[in-house]
Amino acid sequence: MTWIALTLLAFVMGTLLGLRVSSPLSNPTLVATVLVAAALLLSHTPYEAYRLNVQPLSALLTPAVVALAVPMYRLRALLARQWRALVFGGLGGTLLGVSADTLLPQLLLLSTEAQRSLKTAPATSPVALQLAQFTHAPPVLAATLAVLSGLLGALVLPSFLTLIGVRHPLARGIAIGSVAHGVGTARAREEGDLTGAASSIGMGLAAVLVTFIVAFLG
Amino acid sequence: MTTPPKSVTRQLPQPVRFVLGMGILVGFAALGTGLTTLLHLPMPGPVVGMLLMWAALSAGLVRLHWIEDAADGLLGILGLLFVPATVGVIDYLSAGATWGLWLLVMLAGLLLGAGAAGLIASRLVRE
Numbered sequence: 001m002t003w004i005a006l007t008l009l010a011f012v013m014g015t016l017l018g019l020r021v022s023s024p025l026s027n028p029t030l031v032a033t034v035l036v037a038a039a040l041l042l043s044h045t046p047y048e049a050y051r052l053n054v055q056p057l058s059a060l061l062t063p064a065v066v067a068l069a070v071p072m073y074r075l076r077a078l079l080a081r082q083w084r085a086l087v088f089g090g091l092g093g094t095l096l097g098v099s100a101d102t103l104l105p106q107l108l109l110l111s112t113e114a115q116r117s118l119k120t121a122p123a124t125s126p127v128a129l130q131l132a133q134f135t136h137a138p139p140v141l142a143a144t145l146a147v148l149s150g151l152l153g154a155l156v157l158p159s160f161l162t163l164i165g166v167r168h169p170l171a172r173g174i175a176i177g178s179v180a181h182g183v184g185t186a187r188a189r190e191e192g193d194l195t196g197a198a199s200s201i202g203m204g205l206a207a208v209l210v211t212f213i214v215a216f217l218g
Numbered sequence: 219m220t221t222p223p224k225s226v227t228r229q230l231p232q233p234v235r236f237v238l239g240m241g242i243l244v245g246f247a248a249l250g251t252g253l254t255t256l257l258h259l260p261m262p263g264p265v266v267g268m269l270l271m272w273a274a275l276s277a278g279l280v281r282l283h284w285i286e287d288a289a290d291g292l293l294g295i296l297g298l299l300f301v302p303a304t305v306g307v308i309d310y311l312s313a314g315a316t317w318g319l320w321l322l323v324m325l326a327g328l329l330l331g332a333g334a335a336g337l338i339a340s341r342l343v344r345e
Contacts, residue, residue: 011297029304051302054302062244063240064243064292064296065247065262066267069289070271070275071293084344088339104323110316114320118323122331126264129300140303143300145320156329178332179327215260
């Protein structure tokens with residue numbers, strides 16, 4: 001019970017910090033993770049004990065993944081009108097992202113655990129977490145790397161896209177969402193409604209594509 | 219999305235509408251899990267549930283206002299729900315400097331993927 005309370009309050013503190021400091025690093029998930037991790041380390045509580053304690057919270061992830069269909073459905077008019085740019089752009093981006101995240105760890109001779117976990121980084125964390133049972137990645141590493149990938153994307157992608165001349169809000173949005181999912185989409189929304197909507201679609205398509213890649217290509 | 223004035227679900231108190239939405243969302247996750255088991259699909263049940271939900275919304279089998287309270291509530295705190303998983307990094311702190319390499323790999327994936335997506339979409343966008 002205590003750990004659930006601490007996790008909830010740490011998330012609220014992270015959200016409050018995000019209201020004060022506008023940076024992708026003042027992300028509620030990141031702040032909550034750091035605070036709870038520090039509390040576990042200081043109290044010498046093993047992670048397994050914590051995990052069992054907060055299981056009720058994790059149980060809500062299942063309906064939350066299903067709920068991802070709602071923003072996609074709301075944006076159906078945009079998807080119908082711009083499907084060529086959104087579908088080809090989004091799928092192309094996610095495919096290249098997953099390929100890099102699969103091949104580079106092999107070239108760099110990273111550990112098997114890291115190789116398996118990095119592969120799903122372009123998918124939103126709850127989906128990366130669910131996919132871990134099929135990639136045989138340690139679930140915590142897959143989820144964490146996905147969060148970090150989103151944070152990193154939110155930090156570097158807006159200026160990178162400007163640098164390579166991607167200016168259309170729709171193109172910027174789909175680019176950010178296709179590899180930097182949730183945190184990236186929050187950042188994309190700051191650029192405008194169209195960028196945010198395109199990023200949401202990119203995040204949904206990426207979740208589906210990464211699932212299919214894992215299912216059929218291993 | 220406008221809710222029809224005659225809708226029965228409109229008369230439900232908001233907390234109960236939330237419960238209705240949760241019931242449907244969890245039901246679709248269960249449906250997805252059942253389907254993956256039945257067809258031996260190597261996919262997570264909830265992701266299949268999401269695809270089924272999208273299809274059901276598009277087909278008009280599920281009305282948006284039945285589930286939107288619950289869906290928006292859950293998605294609004296999505297970042298909280300995987301904190302129990304990300305806290306598990308404390309078991310990987312010993313990886314130390316390797317974290318730098320992992321970040322570098324992800325950076326490469328991000329730049330390549332987003333770069334490609336942005337350039338493709340720029341060409342195909344309809345004005």
